[in-house]
Amino acid sequence: MPIHIQTPLIESDAFSTPDQRIWLKLEALQPSGSFKLRGVGHACEVHAARGAHRLLSSSGGNAGLAVAYAGQRLGLPVVVVVPESTREWPKMLIRRQGAEVVVHGKSWMEANAYLMAMRLPTDAFIHPFDDPLLWEGHATMIAEAASQGPKPDVVVLSVGGGGLMCGVLHGMHAIGWQDVPLVAVETTGSHSLNAAIAAGNLVTLEAITSIATSLGARQVSKRAFEWTKQHEVIATTVSDDDAVRACLDIADEHRLIVEPACGAAVAAAMQRNVDVLCTAANVLIILCGGTSTRYSDLQAFAFPSPKTTSSR
Numbered sequence: 001m002p003i004h005i006q007t008p009l010i011e012s013d014a015f016s017t018p019d020q021r022i023w024l025k026l027e028a029l030q031p032s033g034s035f036k037l038r039g040v041g042h043a044c045e046v047h048a049a050r051g052a053h054r055l056l057s058s059s060g061g062n063a064g065l066a067v068a069y070a071g072q073r074l075g076l077p078v079v080v081v082v083p084e085s086t087r088e089w090p091k092m093l094i095r096r097q098g099a100e101v102v103v104h105g106k107s108w109m110e111a112n113a114y115l116m117a118m119r120l121p122t123d124a125f126i127h128p129f130d131d132p133l134l135w136e137g138h139a140t141m142i143a144e145a146a147s148q149g150p151k152p153d154v155v156v157l158s159v160g161g162g163g164l165m166c167g168v169l170h171g172m173h174a175i176g177w178q179d180v181p182l183v184a185v186e187t188t189g190s191h192s193l194n195a196a197i198a199a200g201n202l203v204t205l206e207a208i209t210s211i212a213t214s215l216g217a218r219q220v221s222k223r224a225f226e227w228t229k230q231h232e233v234i235a236t237t238v239s240d241d242d243a244v245r246a247c248l249d250i251a252d253e254h255r256l257i258v259e260p261a262c263g264a265a266v267a268a269a270m271q272r273n274v275d276v277l278c279t280a281a282n283v284l285i286i287l288c289g290g291t292s293t294r295y296s297d298l299q300a301f302a303f304p305s306p307k308t309t310s311s312r
């Protein structure tokens with residue numbers, strides 16, 4: 001029994017037009033709130049079968065939460081090390097799954113270094129995006145989507161470190177969708193894939209300046225970049241504002257709260273700022289979800305208070 005669940009594929013009447021059907025793969029409905037559970041759940045199961053005694057993560061976001069959920073299901077202890085800057089809400093979500101949250105260091109680098117130093121040979125470290133086990137797990141959403149709806153003319157998804165992208169492309173090639181273009185969406189300020197494609201090699205962004213924190217990998221994985229030479233991948237960016245506006249539309253029309261990291265993919269599809277999005281009759285959008293944004297956060301993003309200076 002996999003740790004993730006099968007999610008619905010819905011035809012969005014709200015986002016479709018007479019000449020274009022929009023299909024949403026509702027990964028936001030995974031029990032941990034994002035698609036991450038597919039890959040992370042698979043990786044944790046494999047490590048448990050190999051005899052791991054404990055699961056480790058240095059993600060205070062949806063990856064860490066997925067590890068916590070998987071550990072609970074597998075009966076394995078989980079330690080998540082996060083930097084001091086991590087907000088209360090994600091820490092609470094992780095603790096609620098029975099995991100131990102250790103706060104250490106000013107930045108993710110320090111938290112991760114601390115985790116690596118405490119790592120025992122019997123521990124399994126679960127990477128948030130760069131691991132073939134994750135990609136195998138993420139790929140299951142494509143086989144599932146193929147059994148639920150038509151073959152799309154284009155697939156649209158968000159890119160952080162590129163784990164979702166590697167998994168989806170792996171899944172597409174496994175079922176004969178290698179001719180379907182992929183639109184890879186980042187927000188401006190988290191655009192490490194767009195920058196790599198423009199430069200012709202991997203690029204490390206100086207800083208992440210987007211509110212879409214789940215897309216905040218300063219460099220995409222090598223495998224994600226390699227895929228851009230083996231498949232028609234069209235990278236594009238949207239603004240934070242557009243991503244937030246899409247989140248509000250998703251909330252209004254589909255009654256789901258998702259992170260701007262997820263709204264970004266919907267925003268790009270709605271803007272049709274890539275040629276293939278103008279001609280595609282069927283568009284499959286991975287609604288990747290995310291737990292860091294509560295409805296109050298979404299309102300604050302959309303209508304920042306004029307009185308206080310931004311804390312972002």
Ligand SMILES: *Cc1c(COP(=O)(O)O)cnc(C)c1O
Pocket residue numbers: 034036062063128129158159160161162163164165214215217259261262288289290291
């Ligand atoms: C992790 C995550 C992403 C980005 O996934 P990558 O595998 O890092 O590219 C996008 N959206 C949400 C909600 C996420 O949790």
